[in-house]
Amino acid sequence: MNFLEAVRLALATIRVQKLKSFFTLLGVMIGVMFLVAVVSIVEGMSRYVKEDFAGKLIGFNTFTFRRRPDFQMGHVSEATWREWQRRPRVYEPEVRQVREGLGNDFRSAIESSEFIYATTPYARPRQVMAIAADKDYFAIKKYAVTSGRVFTRQEEEIGLPVIVIGTEIAAHFYPNLDPVGRELRVRGVPFRVVGVLEKQGNVFGFSLDRMAIAPFHSPMGRMTNPRGDIDALLVQAPGEAAVAEGQESVREQVRGLRKLGPARPDNFTIETSESATAFFDGIKSKLVLFGTALPAIGLVVGAMVIMNIMLVAVAERTREIGIRKALGARRRDIMGQFLVEAATLSIVGAAIGIVLGLGGAKLIAALTPLPASVAPWSIAVALVLGAGVGIVAGAYPASRAARLDPIAALRQE
DSSP states (O other), X not given: OOHHHHXXXXXHHHHHSHHHHHHHHXXXXXXXXXXXXXXXXXXXXXXXXXXXXXXXXXXXXXXXXEXXXXXXXXXXXXXXXXXXXXXXXXXXXXXXXXHHHSOTTOEEEEEEEEEEEEEETTEEEEEEEEEEEOTTHHHHXXXXXXXXXXXXXXXXXXXXXXXEEOHHHHHXXXXXXXXXTOEEEETTEEEEEEEEEOOOOEETTEEGGGEEEXXXXXXHHHHHOTTSOOSEEEEEOXXXXXXXXXXXXXXXXXXXXXXXXXXXXXXXXXXXXXXXXXXXXXXXXXXXXXXXXXXXXXXXXXXHHHHHXXXXXXXXXXXXXXXXXXXXXXXXXXXXXXXXXXXXXXXXXXXXXXXXXXXXXXXXXXXXXXXXXXXXXXXXXXXXXXXXXXXXXXXXXXXXXXXXXHHHHHHOO
């Protein structure tokens, strides 16, 4: 019996004995289903963290110079926290010198932010993410407007009370109205709305459409940081390869300005998208390991069921095996036949499990905040695992069938 004939026989067995085949494939189906679903969710979270979380909050080819880390995932010891609190604050003269030391190819913007209540005559007061920044902030963040405009460099330098708002603020404070040209009071100070940003969406449940961005030298700068300091300097490199060069330039300049000796550590932070996502990268491998350990149990159970079913098949087809041996079939022919049948059964179970796993991942992504992204390698691994489980499970039954004595087998009723 050739390979294709063995596959055809295995598929015919599945078709004729549907209930028996279902229970045979159940373990493999469940194991592969959970494997694909877990990997898809972890892969989706990884892409979400890198593209949405880091990309939107920090920016691509961008790093920030600030007093202390903005993203504090994981445990932060009390000693570390105290060290952060002792660090000198970042003020505009220091930032100005750092910006002058960067090449013309680098783009930079200062930023300070705080949650502050805003009001209009058209709606109840609500907290907004108030941001004081300068002109290049919009270009670095790739923020575009759907109506109106962003504020100009002249407006930023003069400190005019103009403001650009997110779609959520526009919908809440100006229902059925065009916000452009109207007044938004932030902590009682009137600002004139000059533009509405494109919808930005959410990052880990935080709406980026609740932003209200005003010039740094306007009253917004004093509201966000009454001490007159700056939360961060955003620096965008002309390309990915220049990010490290820009970071080193800023580090050298700041250390020089603060007179830090070679043995003294940095008393500031330079944060990139990689550093912001380092915590997730650390736990990603653990999530994948944990997520694949549970499906492994299902695959072991599935292998045991397939072995049991194949042993029953050998017993039921003993006379057939005897006839084949009497007609000249060799041991390896008999063994190959049963191995192919076992592998086919397992691969069918794996294929069904892949479909269910992808469907489950998409369903979880639709019903919960967890994102899902199909990893092609997980499908390939699932199919290889399915074939491997079938071969391992079928090895003993196939060996037992191959060792049958043809005369004794022919006498079997």
